[in-house]
Amino acid sequence: DTEVTQTPKHLVMGMTNKKSLKCEQHMGHRAMYWYKQKAKKPPELMFVYSYEKLSINESVPSRFSPECPNSSLLNLHLHALQPEDSALYLCASSWDRGSNQPQHFGDGTRLSIL
Amino acid sequence: GQQLNQSPQSMFIQEGEDVSMNCTSSSIFNTWLWYKQDPGEGPVLLIALYKAGELTSNGRLTAQFGITRKDSFLNISASIPSDVGIYFCAGQGNFGNEKLTFGTGTRLTIIP
Numbered sequence: 001d002t003e004v005t006q007t008p009k010h011l012v013m014g015m016t017n018k019k020s021l022k023c024e025q026h027m028g029h030r031a032m033y034w035y036k037q038k039a040k041k042p043p044e045l046m047f048v049y050s051y052e053k054l055s056i057n058e059s060v061p062s063r064f065s066p067e068c069p070n071s072s073l074l075n076l077h078l079h080a081l082q083p084e085d086s087a088l089y090l091c092a093s094s095w096d097r098g099s100n101q102p103q104h105f106g107d108g109t110r111l112s113i114l
Numbered sequence: 115g116q117q118l119n120q121s122p123q124s125m126f127i128q129e130g131e132d133v134s135m136n137c138t139s140s141s142i143f144n145t146w147l148w149y150k151q152d153p154g155e156g157p158v159l160l161i162a163l164y165k166a167g168e169l170t171s172n173g174r175l176t177a178q179f180g181i182t183r184k185d186s187f188l189n190i191s192a193s194i195p196s197d198v199g200i201y202f203c204a205g206q207g208n209f210g211n212e213k214l215t216f217g218t219g220t221r222l223t224i225i226p
Contacts, residue, residue: 042117
């Protein structure tokens, strides 16, 4: 069982809806990440939070809005998404951003945009 | 974004066979990671390598960090049905350049 918990597991939404993805970890990790993964492809980094502050935004469209309310929680707010945004959204965490701190992934939210 | 060259892209083997896959890069990495992803789940960390030349085992899995820091391999001995899945390598640089660069993945299928 993963120690990074993501909810919901599946989400279907229309292009005009607003929804949020949630991620939680209780390992005391101070870096948290959002990735997008299309079928048969590796994960692609979207955002990195370090000590609850946004440190990397990989030029993600503004219809994706991340939020880190505290060190254990990471949200991804979705609004006016496009069909091409359908994908598996993965959350990950690590002790910090250093290269000797491997990232641990949740099981993801499978998002479908109608 | 940048991806690592991972091979083979797919493997079809019989239960009990050994498996070998590798990743190569034009860039140097400080850390190499190997993940396995099952359908409908997130990647699970198998082995982390931190030092050039390092050879690390985790049960039936063995991985090595290449001496040039530009490559890594993963071996699985005596494969079993639960080894089926997609294996990703990932390289990581120094602080400030610590984004994971993933390989393209190796899909392992076990033939009954």
